[in-house]
Every structure is written in C-alpha cells, then in structure tokens.
Amino acid sequence: MIHLEGIGKSYKIAKRPTGLRQAAKALFYREHTTVHALKDLSFSINQGEIVGYIGPNGAGKSTTIKIMSGILVPDTGTCKIMDFIPWKNRIQYVQNIGVVFGQRSQLWWDVPVADSFELLKDIYKIPRQDYQTTLNLLIETLELQTIIHTPVRQLSLGQRMRCEMAASLLHSPKILFLDEPTIGLDAVSKLAVRQFIKTINKEKGVTVILTTHDMNDIEALAERVILIGKGCLLYDGQLEELRKRFGTHKTITVDYKKNPNPIHIPGADTISWSPHRAVLQIENMKTSELMTRLSSVVEIEDVTIESQPIEDMLVQLYKEYQI
Secondary structure (H helix, E strand, C coil), X not given: CEEEEXXXXXXXXXXXXXXXXXXXXXXXXXXXXXXXXXXXXXXXXXXXXXXXXXXXXXXXXXXXXXXXXXXXXXXXXXXXXXXXXXXXXXXXXXHHEEEEECCCCCCCCCCEHHHXXXXXXXXXXXXXXXXXXXXXXXXXXXXXXXXXXXXXXHCCHHHHHHXXXXXHHCCCCCEEEEECCCCCCCHHHHHHHHHHHHHHHHHXXXXXXXXXXXXXXXXXXXXXXXXXXXXXXXXXXXXXXXXXXXXXXEEEEEEEXXXXXXXXXXXXXXXXXXXXXXXXXXXXXXXXXXXXXXXCCCCEEEEEEEECCHHHHHHHHHHHCCC
C-alpha cells in the first residue's frame, strides 16, 4: 500500500554570527549550510498495519510524513502510495488520507467545531448521507456530544485532539498519518485516543502510521516499528524482535518472609535488599531458574517482574549507531 524507495531530502539553512555588522553584511551575502534530513530511505507498509515510526529529534520523521502526505517533494527517490505519487496526484490522493499533526490544527479557531466539520465536508465533497453517518459514528466513538457546538478556542487540548481526529476521518480515509497525536494530553485523553485508533484499524481496516516520542503509545498500538536516525533507516521489524535483541534485562522484585541475611543468587545482580524485600536484575537467565534458586534461599510471598523499558532499548540502539 505504501512504498518508499531511496528517498532523500535536504534543506539549505542560512546562518550568520550575531551583531549589527553581521546583520548588515547578510543583506548582501549569506552563508548557508546544508542539512540532510533523509538519506536513501526505503520501506514498505501493507494495508491494515499500525506502524510506529520513531527516532530521536531531528531524525527526519516529520519530513517523511510530509513527503508521504504530499506536502513536501523529495530531492531523490520514489514514493508510491495506493498507486498515487502524493505530490503529483495531490487532489485525488488527499481524498484517501487523513493527517493529524499534534502541534497544528485543521479546525477554525473562532467557530464551533461543527462548522469546521461542515466546511471539511464541502472541501472533500462528501455526500450528505455519508457525511452524517460517519459524523454520528465519530461523535459517539470519540464522545464529542457536549463539545461539537463549542468554539475550538474554548476547548481543552484533549478535547481539541479528539476533534482533530474526527476531522481527519470525516471523508473515510484509507490511511491515517499521526504525528505526535497525544502530545500534551492527560492520561484519560491518551487512553481514549489510543482506543479509537485501535477501533478504526480493526473495524475499518485503516492503515495507521504513528510518529511519536511517547513509547507507551508505540507499545499500546504498534506491533511493527520503523526506527530512523540522522535520516537513515536503522531498524524495521517487529517490536517483539527489538525486545529480544536489546531487552535482555529484567528487574525482579521479591517479597518474602523475614530473612536477616542478604540475598546472593549466582547470575543475578542485587540492586537493593531488606529483611522483607529484594530487588534483583537478571540478564540471559530464565525467570523460572531464578525463582527456583530464590525458593531454596527464602520463603517467597510475592514476585513482580518488569521487562526493560523500550526507551532503554532505543538508547542502546542509538549508541550502537552512534546517534
């Protein structure tokens, strides 16, 4: 459904030292530096996938999304999405995609949300009956009943993001590009947005490309991740494979009946210890094996196992590629 091959994109950025003299000089002569946002980037995404597109700041994530949505034209390479070239077949193409930028709005600031929806209906030329059916579903699913007639400027960030999500789906797109959709949202709003993304993916088969720095979003929604750094593809595969490759550490918290002696288990590092609780860290050891060894030392009452956070795994991957 989505295929990028050898995509490259560079920007020329003007630079000058501070000071009045340098400002005057810049009127006649400017120095520029070239920033390579994307370098020979290639990947494919199938219909119905939810893909987490991640990387550090400045990696080229937003540039890729803008190219795939037809906003930017790459310097090199090809991009074909649903048999369209986004920046060439723009009018036909945008009928099939929805885009949500967490830091930008497609809603009109001073008018009620419903008026913005009506205008989008006319822009996309959505038949009235189809529009009303889709709108009713979105209002119910995203719980917009109490805010749809409120001006956008009076909405909280969480309410506005739910309306942004609805606005991007009014024309029933086949692909949804989400760039930081949960930025600044509280826990309740994040859960609502995540659940909605799962619903439209499962029930309508919408392909979702999710760009975010919130790894909880990635873990909750995406089975596949594409990781880039400095404009280059670093990893493309299942999240579980990434865990197997880098997530070798586990933290085990053990509660036991009072034991005055410090716990020492071969192959496990003791992070902290008290007469009633110990926190251990293991690597390349099965949890069952650790439990067997612990049972021979203390009388276990409760056990908590925590896998290595995905953020730590990504840091390891960045270090491997010296990002």
